[in-house]
Amino acid sequence: MSSTVPAGSLPELGFYGLAGHSAAPRDLLDEVRLGERLGLGSVFLSERFNVKDAGVMAGAAVAATTTLGVGTAATNHATRHPLVTATLAMTAHRMSGGRYAFGLGRGFDLLFDVMGVQRITSAQIEDAMGIYRRLWHGEAFGHDGPAGAYPYLSQDPSFDEDIPIMLMAIGDRSLELAGRVADAVVLHTFLTDETLARSVGVVRRAAEEAGRDPASVRVWAVLATVEESIPEEQRLRKLVGRLATYLTGYGRVLVKANGWDLADYERFRDDPLVQGYPGAFDAVGTTDELRHLAEVLPDAWLAAAASGSAAQCARRVVDQLDAGADSVILHGATPTELAPVLEAYRAIRPDGLDALTANPGWGRR
The missing domain is CATH 3.20.20.30 (Luciferase-like domain)
Known part of the structure; x- marks a missing residue:
């Protein structure tokens, strides 16, 4: 070793x-x-x-x-x-x-x-x-x-x-x-x-x-x-896009683990942008789409990261x-x-x- x-x-x-x-x-x-x-x-x-x-x-x-x-x-x-x-x-x-x-x-x-x-x-x-x-x-x-x-x-x-x-x-x-x-x-x-x-x-x-x-x-x-210091689009992709991608894949597991409000998760899932989205947000999401998701996701969820x-x-x-x-x-x-x-x-x-x-x-x- x-x-x-x-x-x-x-x-x-x-x-x-x-x-x-x-x-x-x-x-x-x-x-x-x-x-x-x-x-x-x-x-x-x-x-x-x-x-x-x-x-x-x-x-x-x-x-x-x-x-x-x-x-x-x-x-x-x-x-x-x-x-x-x-x-x-x-x-x-x-x-x-x-x-x-x-x-x-x-x-x-x-x-x-x-x-x-x-x-x-x-x-x-x-x-x-x-x-x-x-x-x-x-x-x-x-x-x-x-x-x-x-x-x-x-x-x-x-x-x-x-x-x-x-x-x-x-x-x-x-x-x-x-x-x-x-x-x-x-x-x-x-x-x-x-x-x-x-x-x-x-x-x-x-x-x-x-x-x-x-x-x-x-x-x-x-x-x-x-x-x-990284460009805004990359910041959004790495933070908002990544969390949104996880939530579309196995969101209930993550929400349950954190004790987050299931109603917030359902609101995210029901958002027209999320419904039937054709790919991973952190890969293909546009800046405007990611900005929208930043408004949909609770601030406390995004705070479970390092930013600033x-x-x-x-x-x-x-x-x-x-x-x-x-x-x-x-x-x-x-x-x-x-x-x-x-x-x-x-x-x-x-x-x-x-x-x-x-x-x-x-x-x-």
């Missing part, structure tokens, strides 16, 4: 590579190099079925950097054979010298329906994690469980590797699962500070009830970060740590856009964070 953190690095902070919708995956190379130079601790790579393959991006990120942590956040166990997935993770792990963390998520039922892929359950995720870990420790075995039936699985009998597994979670059952079996958990964007604190508590309690050290599960908050000046954004990062998160992903912003925020954050950075490892899947070890 690689735990070396270079001097001046901020291991508690991460960013998403190719944030949002990108048609130029090669941009990831410049992003990770700049992120490393700026001192960001980790890059997270979210898979999309277009030009954002988890394995290709992870290989590119670890090859273009020397100290940056790299995490898949996330892919889905059901879209690859477990031996293929285990090989992806082992390759990235060894290529990176231990800087890589593998991440799983539940995904979207409607997408899996049209793909012809079985909808994912917590039992399947837990079962798949067990398969990967056995393979990474050199076991050869047959398996029949929630994640599928496989007559024979084996990678290499000489393997004896610990590769951290991260779980993406928002609801209590997923949070409890993360506390029981994951090495790290990545929460959702646009959680209120109160919901963040409660989510951390759910993870810690589940870990303790499972006989684990609650502090060993690294909790990543995900904070939409929109600094005021660099100093205001930096203060919101500290708020996430104060709420109990171990680390914070600055979501939706490129390293170039994050540079002024990082400068402001260094001036108010809390003590004790250098004990975190470079690998985003491990905590203080």
Whole structure:
């Protein structure tokens, strides 16, 4: 396991590579190099079925950097054979010298329906994690469980590797699962500070009830970060457009998690612009459309992010740590856009964070 953190690095902070919708995956190379130079601790790579393959991006990120942590956040166990997935993770792990963390998520039922892929359950995720870990420790075995039936699985009998597994979670059952079996958990964007604190508590309690050290599960908050110096259209897209896109996809889950008023959500859903909108607001929304949505969405919902000046954004990062998160992903912003925020954050950075490892899947070890 690689735990070396270079001097001046901020291991508690991460960013998403190719944030949002990108048609130029090669941009990831410049992003990770700049992120490393700026001192960001980790890059997270979210898979999309277009030009954002988890394995290709992870290989590119670890090859273009020397100290940056790299995490898949996330892919889905059901879209690859477990031996293929285990090989992806082992390759990235060894290529990176231990800087890589593998991440799983539940995904979207409607997408899996049209793909012809079985909808994912917590039992399947837990079962798949067990398969990967056995393979990474050199076991050869047959398996029949929630994640599928496989007559024979084996990678290499000489393997004896610990590769951290991260779980993406928002609801209590997923949070409890993360506390029981994951090495790290990545929460959702646009959680209120109160919901963040409660989510951390759910993870810690589940870990303790499972006989684990609650502090060993690294909790990543995900904070939409929109600094005021970027153009208005981009600010609207990254803040209003991103929240609106989430709300059209799985809004009830997010509203329930935050304890927001369901009537506000229904008002958003019933808005003529939202009804039958032909795409993702954060990808194709016009400036006027996004301005309209900013009027429809409650201010308190949009406040569950970091916006305004660099100093205001930096203060919101500290708020996430104060709420109990171990680390914070600055979501939706490129390293170039994050540079002024990082400068402001260094001036108010809390003590004790250098004990975190470079690998985003491990905590203080």
